[in-house]
Amino acid sequence: MSSLSGMRSAVQRVSSGRFFSTTRSTYARKYESVVNRHIAQEKVYEEGDLKPWHLRIPDEAPKYPTYPYGEARIFKRSDRGLYGGQEIGSGFQVSSMGNRTPRAWLPNVITKRLWSEALNRLVRMKLTARVLRTITKEGGLDNYLTKDKSARIKELGIFGWHLRYDVLKAREESVKGANYEVVKQGEDGEEVKVYYKGEYKGQPVQITVGRRKLLSRLFPKVQYNTPGELRYAEFSVKHAKTPFDEVVKECEKFDVDLSDVVIGTEVRQASE
Template structure:
């Protein structure tokens, strides 16, 4: 009896199944075309001196914290994740009554506590040793302990304490800047109190500005952008003027003839 394939018994369905599993040259060519179409587009190679494309973003890696002068702990790694006060693991022998020695280790007495920071206005949960907690209480708080300028104190802070110290000093500096008033309160024509940030001359007249440097730059930016060829963003416009004073910005406004009637008293 002649052999009949199971595909033949299925009729038209069998022929379609055979086409699905076909390995002919046409199928291989189709698969090759699919692979070729999925190839990645060649990226242009950039060399020094080439003009950077507009769509190419180069991120700036700005460190969040300054470098710790004493570096990371090499002996006791976990000391970089809390306030250990320079304490590390110690090694020694456990001696029995028969003078038998067996090696052992001693770990610092570490506790986990949430300590309030006046500068950060929040509780900071951390791991610290009992010795550091005693010193911290003696110093009068977490901020006083962290901000002490003694080299021995800075050395015992560790990486975690150094970063926390930076946050505390930054918060204190911002608080001091908020307390300094860089404006003067005067009365306008309606008898209302108005903050005056700068007094000077503009286009030959004595003016009193009721806005700060930032808002004055926003008034100047559209005019400079219109007179500058190419695409100018506000960040590219404001960064070079970061260290300039309000009087310098006012002179530039006078050069471009910017209307400042709505921000003058």
């Protein structure tokens, strides 16, 4: 009788399919270990303390600040890419008869080259498919790296922390070295970049293109009025350190048409 009931229960399991747990997913439980990470506590040595035997004083200052959450203690390779806190997954492979076989699986890691606006180059890295979806959702690699939420910083790892520092530093340098001013134009307040404010052909104007585009408009006029052969490479090198106002004067001398890159004075600064 017992064998018959056992056969019936086995048939019912086969016909009803697999049984799934109602608990949280494995990824949700794994991600808790990332969110709940604490800042590594390090002993602070003061002047006059004895130097421990294991403490090495570097010859040069480190290039990057110390990652506050330290190295990964379980999945070491996650420090060499953007893994988003994912680690080796573990669970059971359940057969149609209900047999549970332990198994493990690695994150879906891919190698990609992503564009960084701040660094102005492609960055080659290893990242998981989930992080790639998050980067697309955030609107780019820079936005993903520079988000200030604590959970985002915890899942960056050492590789992402260093890349975040490079992006923030490049943004800071670009703001310091900017040779233009952002102004608002028209009633809708459209922002435009102004590289030069002054007079052109006796009219007060503001030029909205930089040196390179201005030289590309000036070159055909200069080439036509210069005897012999003049190449653009030689022309650009010659005017590489020429002040912007002198380039504008040369454009005025050769009667270069700048009507499509010039705006009037009816603009206001973006900070107003």
